[in-house]
Amino acid sequence: MKVIKLLAISSVMYLSGCAGLIEKQEPICTAQANIGGTETAVQIYGVRKTAGQTQYKVGYPFNWKWVSKSNFTASTCQ
Numbered sequence: 001m002k003v004i005k006l007l008a009i010s011s012v013m014y015l016s017g018c019a020g021l022i023e024k025q026e027p028i029c030t031a032q033a034n035i036g037g038t039e040t041a042v043q044i045y046g047v048r049k050t051a052g053q054t055q056y057k058v059g060y061p062f063n064w065k066w067v068s069k070s071n072f073t074a075s076t077c078q
Contacts, residue, residue, distance in 0.1 A: 027059075029077035035061060039073065047077055 027043035034040075046057030046066075054069040056077065069075070 029075065031056060031058075031072040031075040031077065033072050042072070044075070044077055 025045050027045055028047070029044045031042050031044055032039050033042050040061070042058050042060075042062070044056045044058060045064075048055050048057075048066065050066075055066040056069060056072070056075075058065065058067050
């Protein structure tokens with residue numbers, strides 16, 4: 001009986017752990033950011049215009065947030 005409970009609990013925990021996985025995205029372009037005085041190449045995963053401002057969806061080091069284009073010194077995005 002204890003083995004069945006343990007197996008059931010393990011199965012539920014295993015399946016619920018996979019539920020929050022982020023689907024893999026490929027970068028669409030790259031940009032240069034000046035971070036701490038160092039030029040750093042950053043991969044861009046999305047581009048949008050909000051209130052007349054262009055924003056890039058950026059992974060590391062911006063933690064997957066929408067960031068204004070003005071934070072970058074150069075970009076390969078159109």
